[in-house]
Amino acid sequence: MAGIARRRLLTTTAWLLCGAASARAMTVKGALPWAPGEADPPQPARPGPWVFFTPEEGADVEALADRLIPPDPDTPGGRDSGCAVFIDRQLAGAYGSYQGYYMRPPFQDGSKEQGMQSPVTPAQRYRAALAALDKHCRAAFAGKPFAQIPDDQKDAIIRGLESSSLQLDGSSGRAFFELLLKDTQHGFLADPIYGGNRDMAGWKMIGFPGARYDYRDWVERHNEPYPRPPMGIEGRPAWTPPRSQ
Amino acid sequence: MPRKLPGKDVVIIGLGWTGSILAHELTAAGLDVVAIERGPWRDTATDFPPSYAPDELRYRLHHELFLRPAQSTLTFRNNPSQTALPIRTWGAFMLGNGAGGAGVHWNAETWRFLPTDFTLRSHLTQRYGAAFLPEDMTIQDWGVTYDELEPYYDRFEHLCGTSGTAGNLRGVIQEGGNPFEGPRSRAYPTPAQKQPFSHTLFAQAAREMGYKPFPQPSGNLSQAYTNPLGVTLGPCTYCGFCEWFGCGNYSKASPQTTILPVLVRQPNFEARTECEVTRILLDSTGKRATGVVYADTSGEEWEQPADIVLLCAFSIFNVWLLMLSGIGERYDPQTGRGHIGRNFSHQTVSSAIGFFDRRKFNFNPFIASGAIGMCIDEFNGDNFDHSKLGFVGGGYMGQVQSNGRPMETTPVPPGTPLWGPEWKRAIRDNYLSTVFAGAGVHGSCYSYRGNYLDLDPTYRDRFGRPLLRLTMDLHENELKMSAFLTDRYAEIIQRMGATQVVKQPRKGPYSIVDYQTSHICGGAIMGSDPGSSAVNPWLQSWDVPNLFVFGMSAFPQNAGYNPTNTVAALAFRTAEAIRTQYLKNPGPLVHA
Numbered sequence: 001m002a003g004i005a006r007r008r009l010l011t012t013t014a015w016l017l018c019g020a021a022s023a024r025a026m027t028v029k030g031a032l033p034w035a036p037g038e039a040d041p042p043q044p045a046r047p048g049p050w051v052f053f054t055p056e057e058g059a060d061v062e063a064l065a066d067r068l069i070p071p072d073p074d075t076p077g078g079r080d081s082g083c084a085v086f087i088d089r090q091l092a093g094a095y096g097s098y099q100g101y102y103m104r105p106p107f108q109d110g111s112k113e114q115g116m117q118s119p120v121t122p123a124q125r126y127r128a129a130l131a132a133l134d135k136h137c138r139a140a141f142a143g144k145p146f147a148q149i150p151d152d153q154k155d156a157i158i159r160g161l162e163s164s165s166l167q168l169d170g171s172s173g174r175a176f177f178e179l180l181l182k183d184t185q186h187g188f189l190a191d192p193i194y195g196g197n198r199d200m201a202g203w204k205m206i207g208f209p210g211a212r213y214d215y216r217d218w219v220e221r222h223n224e225p226y227p228r229p230p231m232g233i234e235g236r237p238a239w240t241p242p243r244s245q
Numbered sequence: 246m247p248r249k250l251p252g253k254d255v256v257i258i259g260l261g262w263t264g265s266i267l268a269h270e271l272t273a274a275g276l277d278v279v280a281i282e283r284g285p286w287r288d289t290a291t292d293f294p295p296s297y298a299p300d301e302l303r304y305r306l307h308h309e310l311f312l313r314p315a316q317s318t319l320t321f322r323n324n325p326s327q328t329a330l331p332i333r334t335w336g337a338f339m340l341g342n343g344a345g346g347a348g349v350h351w352n353a354e355t356w357r358f359l360p361t362d363f364t365l366r367s368h369l370t371q372r373y374g375a376a377f378l379p380e381d382m383t384i385q386d387w388g389v390t391y392d393e394l395e396p397y398y399d400r401f402e403h404l405c406g407t408s409g410t411a412g413n414l415r416g417v418i419q420e421g422g423n424p425f426e427g428p429r430s431r432a433y434p435t436p437a438q439k440q441p442f443s444h445t446l447f448a449q450a451a452r453e454m455g456y457k458p459f460p461q462p463s464g465n466l467s468q469a470y471t472n473p474l475g476v477t478l479g480p481c482t483y484c485g486f487c488e489w490f491g492c493g494n495y496s497k498a499s500p501q502t503t504i505l506p507v508l509v510r511q512p513n514f515e516a517r518t519e520c521e522v523t524r525i526l527l528d529s530t531g532k533r534a535t536g537v538v539y540a541d542t543s544g545e546e547w548e549q550p551a552d553i554v555l556l557c558a559f560s561i562f563n564v565w566l567l568m569l570s571g572i573g574e575r576y577d578p579q580t581g582r583g584h585i586g587r588n589f590s591h592q593t594v595s596s597a598i599g600f601f602d603r604r605k606f607n608f609n610p611f612i613a614s615g616a617i618g619m620c621i622d623e624f625n626g627d628n629f630d631h632s633k634l635g636f637v638g639g640g641y642m643g644q645v646q647s648n649g650r651p652m653e654t655t656p657v658p659p660g661t662p663l664w665g666p667e668w669k670r671a672i673r674d675n676y677l678s679t680v681f682a683g684a685g686v687h688g689s690c691y692s693y694r695g696n697y698l699d700l701d702p703t704y705r706d707r708f709g710r711p712l713l714r715l716t717m718d719l720h721e722n723e724l725k726m727s728a729f730l731t732d733r734y735a736e737i738i739q740r741m742g743a744t745q746v747v748k749q750p751r752k753g754p755y756s757i758v759d760y761q762t763s764h765i766c767g768g769a770i771m772g773s774d775p776g777s778s779a780v781n782p783w784l785q786s787w788d789v790p791n792l793f794v795f796g797m798s799a800f801p802q803n804a805g806y807n808p809t810n811t812v813a814a815l816a817f818r819t820a821e822a823i824r825t826q827y828l829k830n831p832g833p834l835v836h837a
Contacts, residue, residue: 025541028286028344029515032506038291042303068664075669100313102333104704110330113756114321117330155665162663181664189651190302205669206676208611208651211299213493214482215612222442226609233297 045089045195052091057130063147065184067154075205086187086196096123129176132168192232203230247538247546253279256551258522261346263795263816264557265500270820272511281539283521284343293491301650305489310350312342319713320701323754329714331704336758341559348499352488352615353464355407356806357398359626360391360427381694384802388773388782391427397814405498406470409433409462423459425622438467443608443680447644448619450740456621463616464498474507485648487615525570534792556794563798564698564768565713573788584779586698588767590803593688593723595751597735599680599743606678610649618645625805636725640688640805642734656681686730689805698768719753727751764808766800781835784819790833
């Protein structure tokens with residue numbers, strides 16, 4: 001069956017490669033260029049060790065995420081909801097290198113209306129800022145890294161980065177704060193397929209049903225709570241049979 | 246040297262809405278048509294099926310369906326005293342790419358402009374006197390009237406199956422529609438969409454205040470619809486993943502869901518994707534286009550000769566290609582001479598966030614569609630008396646909240662810390678009970694002598710071509726308008742029962758960072774006088790009559806509406822002129 005579909009495609013759609021080295025430029029003629037298996041679903045973040053972070057960096061980012069989004073009796077914090085795993089997988093992927101951004105020189109600072117003008121990619125910024133943060137903490141707290149200092153001291157450091165009163169060696173503390181905060185919040189609220197929002201903790205907390213895609217039955221049920229639990233692109237845990245221990 | 250290909254009757258640059266419309270109309274007339282598209286082929290099943298279309302990170306945050314600045318971008322400055330710097334990632338506007346263009350990821354708000362929008366300078370001068378307009382405001386009439394365009398608005402709405410409630414049917418005002426719209430020859434092809442709670446509440450408050458609310462005209466369909474080409478769209482499911490996203494349900498009007506399935510079957514049509522046109526070729530007289538040069542993904546250049554060249558790229562990229570090809574005289578803001586690059590405009594969007602008591606209000610903000618909403622038009626265009634207000638222009642306003650996607654739609658009251666337990670509590674306590682329409686007030690942006698496009702002296706694209714340079718700032722007229730409209734909007738949000746209303750009027754300077762709309766206009770504007778326009782009322786180049794330039798680049802200034810219906814109507818009108826007039830007698834359709 002697949003063979004028939006393939007043959008029909010080849011006879012009705014001329015795929016003319018424009019130039020020898022061209023893999024993608026093509027001519028569409030005669031029929032929509034469709035073939036089975038051509039969809040491009042997202043790549044799930046797999047569990048396991050850090051991909052981008054070193055173990056020490058990973059521990060510090062987990063500790064940072066857990067102060068930016070602290071746990072409470074109803075909802076886990078940034079650490080247990082997987083924010084650091086989300087950031088790790090993002091930095092190892094296209095986002096970490098600002099793929100798709102216009103990154104040609106010259107780089108120069110502009111007005112804030114002119115937007116991002118830094119040549120520093122997210123991956124580079126995390127690496128440099130986490131090293132500087134580690135150095136700062138070990139000097140100030142008797143050799144301890146950020147992850148091992150008391151919570152009130154962690155908060156004081158984050159406030160210092162936020163207000164620019166704490167400068168990190170060779171790296172903008174404020175720029176790191178802004179990047180880390182955005183990434184952590186995204187990790188709390190993005191689809192669980194990317195490694196954060198574990199067990200849909202963020203979605204359950206606010207009441208977002210996720211990737212449901214059809215609310216025709218509820219659009220005119222005004223002011224009534226939506227009754228169904230959230231689901232992600234990969235479904236939800238209740239769909240998966242429990243694993244035997 | 247580019248390798249020369251066999252000639253075609255028509256070459257189309259860009260296969261978005263206008264390219265698809267023109268290709269379909271001209272293949273139907275028997276012409277041999279090729280479309281050259283710089284982005285990939287895109288379709289529902291392969292690129293945004295419902296199984297993974299609702300992915301906020303991928304499509305909204307990482308811009309997957311958009312043009313990537315690494316491929317093409319522009320530089321920006323507020324004024325000539327600054328050094329323009331490249332837009333390295335999109336912010337204020339998002340530019341389309343690939344088959345279907347921005348028609349893939351638009352919200353599908355399908356508005357008509359007001360009759361007076363097309364005769365703007367004449368109308369305002371007549372009503373308020375010439376001295377009422379700021380000295381450096383360069384608005385002008387379009388050279389086409391609403392009545393001339395009406396049949397083509399109707400065609401696009403029936404191509405798309407637009408859902409709405411007519412407000413003015415052949416001159417008779419209709420209950421429940423927009424009483425300010427120009428007369429329409431037919432009702433919308435499908436009834437208005439259903440409205441969620443907060444949108445309904447907005448309409449109720451507006452009605453109590455004496456306004457005439459109506460449903461926003463929507464290309465997310467209220468019911469299945471088969472268009473005149475025989476293509477069927479499905480009903481919208483109110484999924485809340487519309488703008489920035491492709492629709493997995495075939496229920497948002499796009500070239501994919503209305504034209505392309507028919508177009509690609511035409512034996513006299515072909516599309517070449519991931520092929521970027523680098524310049525338009527002229528003959529030795531400079532008065533005739535002979536075709537285009539494009540580069541494929543390997544970087545190899547090809548020459549595609551054609552008798553007619555249709556420039557259907559996204560707005561500013563039309564202007565860029567005209568400049569790079571040496572067509573027309575480039576605008577000089579010092580002398581006012583030249584028209585290519587003149588009259589850039591955008592939009593003046595503002596809003597007011599309404600925080601409501603969560604014990605009484607549950608809005609389920611995730612139940613929405615791209616063009617959902619209840620709106621009023623009392624403060625658009627010249628629907629209200631400006632004589633004591635000190636500005637011109639206006640916009641529609643409404644509860645048009647299109648989503649509750651949590652990464653971008655978790656508003657918190659002012660004063661909430663950016664992080665920590667207070668932030669966490671605040672997003673939990675406000676998510677379901679906040680009215681948060683990013684473009685609640687959709688204001689016009691008029692044109693000025695100092696807002697323009699030219700070529701950047703420093704930054705280049707991957708082919709070594711100079712980037713387009715945008716010089717743009719907001720003017721006092723637009724800032725005053727935004728303050729006035731935002732106040733009126735906030736009054737309605739308050740009336741809905743909000744406990745706290747946070748006004749967000751547009752403030753200067755113009756920024757490239759915060760999203761407004763992707764409606765960037767001008768640079769190759771239309772008009773009836775070659776002394777003040779780049780293209781004639783048929784979008785035909787005054788300089789090169791076998792070249793037509795489509796899209797928002799033709800708008801002399803922007804109105805307080807979304808532009809797509811007007812862009813498409815102008816395209817249908819020109820397609821008819823090419824078929825019925827130009828082909829019989831190739832040459833200028835208007836004599837200068």
